[in-house]
Amino acid sequence: MIRDAARAAIVGVLALGFYAIADLRRDVIAAVVGNDAAPAAAPRLPAATGAGLTPTAHLRVVLVDGAGADTAHTMPAWNALCARGLDLTLDVGFPTVSLPVQLALWGGRSQQQTGVLFHSGKVVTPALGGSGIPAQVPGSIAIAESHPYIAHSLGFADTRPPLGKKLPDGWATRWIDDARAAVASPARLAFVHVLRVDTAGHKFGKRSGSWRSAAATADVILGQLIAAGPPGARWIVLADHDHIDGGGHGGEQRAIRIVRTCIAGPDVRTGRGGPIHITDLSRAIADSLGVTLPTDSPGRPLEAAIAAPVDDADVLPTLPGGRVALAWALVVLAVAATLWAVWCYPGWRKLLVAPWWWPVAMLSLCAFAEAPTLSTPMIYKPRGLDMAQAFAPGLAVLAVSLTITLRSGWTRALVTQLAVPAMGTLAVLIVCGGTSLIWGDAPCPVVPFWTAWLAALLLMASAAAAVAALVLLATAVLSASGPSAPPETHHTEPAAP
Ligand SMILES: [Zn+2]
Incomplete structure (x- = not known):
């Protein structure tokens, strides 16, 4: 009974996650296109000497x-x-x-x-x-x-x-x-x-x-x-x-x-x-x-600028070191939690149960749509259906992986499949400077590369929460019904010899 209640609570949390993360994604997009950022330092353009243009009448x-x-x-x-x-x-x-x-x-x-x-x-x-x-x-x-x-x-x-x-x-x-x-x-x-x-x-x-x-x-x-x-x-x-x-x-x-x-x-x-x-x-x-x-x-001055052309490193803003360090710390924690979770699976099955759905979702997004950038209109769409269709193969992999791993206990299964994607997405939110959107407004969270991926990763996280809730619900219903359902006594598979 207690396990059923806990499972029901997890289904509820996942269903809530589906809505809350989709909502957060819409807030991120609104902040990207609508908000300004705090003024930051000037780019350091290469130094050179040379004359400027002379004044002209028109x-x-x-x-x-x-x-x-x-x-x-x-x-x-x-x-x-x-x-x-x-x-x-x-x-x-x-x-x-x-x-x-x-x-x-x-x-x-x-x-x-x-x-x-x-x-x-x-x-x-x-x-x-x-x-x-x-x-x-x-x-x-x-x-x-x-x-x-x-x-x-x-x-x-x-x-x-x-x-x-x-x-x-x-x-x-x-x-x-x-x-x-x-x-x-x-x-x-x-x-x-x-x-x-x-x-x-x-x-x-x-x-x-x-x-x-x-x-x-x-x-x-x-x-x-x-x-x-x-x-x-x-x-x-x-x-x-x-x-x-x-x-x-x-x-x-x-x-x-x-x-x-x-x-x-x-x-x-x-x-x-x-x-x-x-x-x-x-x-x-x-x-x-x-x-x-x-x-x-x-x-x-114009002749100095022509003498010393600019390159990407001179022009593109760098990410704040503190935010990057925090993001890395989260990713390392999530990887450690995932390693702990997969450790009980025997031998080569450890590899099989890793959260492959996430890279599959990213690769299929790039293959069936395009790599997200701030130039691709799909990232700004409020519901993101184009992106969701493109990364759906990743969700299918998630559904299969969860169904297989749930037999060894759903806590372990959820940690295995969701820890790295969830913390990875949070890490990208931190890198972009959009964390305060979780509870309020935030300055424009626009940085090169990561902001566009954030719009995609949040959609993946929202969809993954829905898929996980459905799989958990379906397996509960299946194991509670038909006589052919296996008894829920073994929560871990025997370790490999
Ligand atoms: Zn335009």
Whole structure:
């Protein structure tokens, strides 16, 4: 009777775990896309000496959102501009999300320094203040094709279209006239944010006809803008990130992070180089306008940046040592508990009963869907059905392993199958800095690699709790019914000779 009550309690706890972990996963995703992080240290870019750009009377900046390097090379107007100036690769930093990248571009501080890592879909208030570049340039103008919350976060004197739930009537075509007028105006700084390539990427992927036609029309618009600009203007054209083939961005992959930027005009030499860092390009913009960046900006003078290109280690944030040590301690404890639990199984069966379901689930996720990154849209889905379908083979292995091992006692069986996956998932939550989401809110838990896996591992943990509850329930029912059921007297199998 006592054993039945204990078993019922465990089934209850597992069922609760199914809901609670799924809920925690939704909180993690909400914190990733919605929360900001505490401002952190600047990246340490390699030191070098070299001159910065000289001031210019008219600076024109065009950002083609999402158009990575290979796309940029298919755009004739962009290519023509690069051919008469500096054709550089640009490391936009991490994460590769438009608003945080643009805050770095216009404010001179990296994503980690501002703490704005995702901040999806909403304006930053107060906008990049007096220390930002646009606010230091009287009469600065920004025109955005869509998603005006980004441009409105940057502190331009005149930003169009206005913020609102919907774009103004006719804006889909009128913005091009406004952008042409802005670059042709006497304003010292005009900025145009082209979004159609990014929109096509999210909707149809990077290998779609929609992407190619968006890139083609974006290039026609770029050509019209360059033709409309004042004679002698300096031009900077860039992208803020690329997309994965199926559409999506945000992760740390070099293919998404390293884009093309070109700087051309009188007083700008021709040549190639890079990658320079996004804050180096910020410095180039500030120097072009004779304004200053905050003293903690890591941005280097342009020739120094070209002389000392950045690498992953310079740009990607490192994980806090304390969190990593704690995570390792948990994993070691869980492995020890699992070794204890499997020790009673005879000989080679020790190997058979290990929690193989977990690596099987991860491998099948990568095989039948894709490896999770912050660029893969599947990790943000609230219910995660795409991921669950892909890692289902792992759950099948769990069900079989549990059914076999339950005969040797369910405590041992549950420890064997669940200790490492549960503690491993908790360790990843700790590494990401999201522990306080268990009882409340947390700063944006975005770190390279691990945050994306956290969204997958939490879903696996939730599903595993449900599978374990069902298997426990089913074996209880089966052993209590039919006369063929084995008596529940042997809880451990005899040890191997
Ligand atoms: Zn996007």
